[in-house]
Amino acid sequence: MTTVGTGYDRSVTTFSPDGRVFQIEYAAKAVDNSGTTVVAIRCKDGVAMGVEILITSNMLLPNSIERIHSVHRHCRMAFAGLAADGRQIVAKAKAEAIDYESAYGEPIPVKELAERVASYVHLSTLYSWLRPFGCGVILGGYDRDGPQLYMIEPSGVSYRCFGAAMGNGRQAAKTEIVKLKLSEMTCQQGVIEISKIIHGIHDDAMDGVFEVEVCWIRDESNHQHEEEPDYLQEKTMEATKAALEEMDADSFDRFHYNFLQHHVYSSKKRMQNSQPSPRNTAKS
Amino acid sequence: MDDGYGHVTAPHSMGTTIIGVTYDGGVVLGADSRTSTGVYVANRASDKITQLTDNVYVCRSGSAADSQIVSDYVRYYLHQHTIQLGQPSTVKVAANIVRLLSYSNKNFLQTGLIVGGWDKYEGGKIYGIPLGGTIIEQPFSIGGSGSSYLYGFFDQAWKEGMTREEAEQLVVKAVSLAIARDGASGGVVRTVTINKDGVTRKCYPGDTLPLWHEELEPQNSLLDILASASPEPMIS
Numbered sequence: 001m002t003t004v005g006t007g008y009d010r011s012v013t014t015f016s017p018d019g020r021v022f023q024i025e026y027a028a029k030a031v032d033n034s035g036t037t038v039v040a041i042r043c044k045d046g047v048a049m050g051v052e053i054l055i056t057s058n059m060l061l062p063n064s065i066e067r068i069h070s071v072h073r074h075c076r077m078a079f080a081g082l083a084a085d086g087r088q089i090v091a092k093a094k095a096e097a098i099d100y101e102s103a104y105g106e107p108i109p110v111k112e113l114a115e116r117v118a119s120y121v122h123l124s125t126l127y128s129w130l131r132p133f134g135c136g137v138i139l140g141g142y143d144r145d146g147p148q149l150y151m152i153e154p155s156g157v158s159y160r161c162f163g164a165a166m167g168n169g170r171q172a173a174k175t176e177i178v179k180l181k182l183s184e185m186t187c188q189q190g191v192i193e194i195s196k197i198i199h200g201i202h203d204d205a206m207d208g209v210f211e212v213e214v215c216w217i218r219d220e221s222n223h224q225h226e227e228e229p230d231y232l233q234e235k236t237m238e239a240t241k242a243a244l245e246e247m248d249a250d251s252f253d254r255f256h257y258n259f260l261q262h263h264v265y266s267s268k269k270r271m272q273n274s275q276p277s278p279r280n281t282a283k284s
Numbered sequence: 285m286d287d288g289y290g291h292v293t294a295p296h297s298m299g300t301t302i303i304g305v306t307y308d309g310g311v312v313l314g315a316d317s318r319t320s321t322g323v324y325v326a327n328r329a330s331d332k333i334t335q336l337t338d339n340v341y342v343c344r345s346g347s348a349a350d351s352q353i354v355s356d357y358v359r360y361y362l363h364q365h366t367i368q369l370g371q372p373s374t375v376k377v378a379a380n381i382v383r384l385l386s387y388s389n390k391n392f393l394q395t396g397l398i399v400g401g402w403d404k405y406e407g408g409k410i411y412g413i414p415l416g417g418t419i420i421e422q423p424f425s426i427g428g429s430g431s432s433y434l435y436g437f438f439d440q441a442w443k444e445g446m447t448r449e450e451a452e453q454l455v456v457k458a459v460s461l462a463i464a465r466d467g468a469s470g471g472v473v474r475t476v477t478i479n480k481d482g483v484t485r486k487c488y489p490g491d492t493l494p495l496w497h498e499e500l501e502p503q504n505s506l507l508d509i510l511a512s513a514s515p516e517p518m519i520s
Contacts, residue, residue: 105419
């Protein structure tokens with residue numbers, strides 16, 4: 001069966017007669033069909049992000065897969081698609097952030113970092129001896145211009161958004177994001193909403209066991225009057241649990257079980273779940 | 285070797301008095317205008333306050349050549365940075381670039397700089413970058429050979445939250461006091477005021493400045509006497 005790109009899709013340095021570069025489009029498919037979904041929203045006091053992590057093996061230790069990466073103190077990056085490609089992009093972003101601060105004496109503005117990452121991703125679409133990155137990046141950060149959220153596609157374009165979703169469940173996630181009133185939402189509420197969205201789009205039959213990793217990025221100096229971070233995270237976890245209970249009473253058992261594997265952490269600390277999960281009862 | 289040519293072969297140095305002061309809403313930079321080669325005044329009306337960007341200026345002291353070349357490099361880097369970022373550079377970034385150059389070339393340079401300006405995030409800021417390449421953010425900064433005579437003065441006269449007029453008067457008074465005591469400072473007093481509305485340059489010639497303790501009134505030149513009505517010289 002011949003497909004659309006036949007003949008012009010062998011190399012990223014070949015255009016098709018109708019002006020498309022098929023290799024880049026195929027790279028985008030790697031992101032769109034990716035099992036994991038990444039969701040992020042820009043709230044009024046920061047950025048909240050969540051990643052659905054599919055557990056493929058019974059022998060995996062809980063909370064051992066980290067999908068949200070720190071790029072410097074004020075930025076976090078998550079990606080959908082080929083995980084190893086994403087690791088490379090994160091390493092590059094870290095280097096750029098440090099390099100900028102050494103040269104100019106201030107933390108890299110999020111806009112500048114997004115542009116540099118986008119230009120690095122684009123670089124690999126220009127040479128026949130490189131392949132495009134098979135992952136899309138969601139970059140959230142907080143700088144002197146406030147909270148910002150960027151999305152970078154394998155083609156090398158970057159967008160600044162108030163809400164972003166990538167991966168298998170992105171359409172459903174986007175529909176949910178649009179319903180939220182982001183200008184009135186705090187990060188703490190945002191994290192709860194994201195957990196609900198990810199649970200909503202997860203298909204138990206297809207994908208089985210999953211973990212959710214969530215984070216928020218906000219200016220901690222604005223919140224010094226609040227409770228201690230640990231207590232705050234515990235409260236958020238309780239609230240998420242309650243919201244999920246409300247959401248789906250009949251299949252609550254499974255959600256409840258999966259919830260035990262959540263970890264919720266702020267830009268400062270990371271909290272582990274207290275209860276171990278008996279993995280061999282996963283499919284019962 | 286004292287061959288009597290010291291005054292033409294000595295390096296151009298700006299003995300100098302330079303000052304940078306923050307006020308409520310911006311900064312005032314001030315400097316004298318004397319550039320000397322040894323004891324000869326090579327330029328009695330030099331401009332020691334140099335532009336780096338639309339909103340950031342630097343006061344130069346020490347070796348004239350060294351401070352000029354550093355300013356040129358910084359202006360170049362900042363220009364590129366502004367294009368890259370799509371908005372004006374902050375004062376902090378400008379000061380950091382000056383500091384990186386000063387520190388990395390500390391064995392070759394002999395220049396003390398005061399970077400001052402206004403940006404929309406932090407408002408008016410002053411950064412002192414003395415010999416060696418330290419960077420220190422201060423509410424006010426003084427530098428140059430004439431500054432030795434001003435430490436006590438500023439301890440007493442400086443206060444937080446001055447108005448623009450108060451700050452400008454303070455700077456002019458301070459530079460003129462330093463000129464009175466420091467042989468390597470003199471000429472006119474130049475000030476540059478930077479705030480959200482832009483940049484204003486002022487120049488205060490010597491005769492507009494107050495006279496301090498034991499300073500003499502300007503004397504009439506004998507030439508004036510000769511040119512007066514009486515054809516007989518020496519009888520006025």
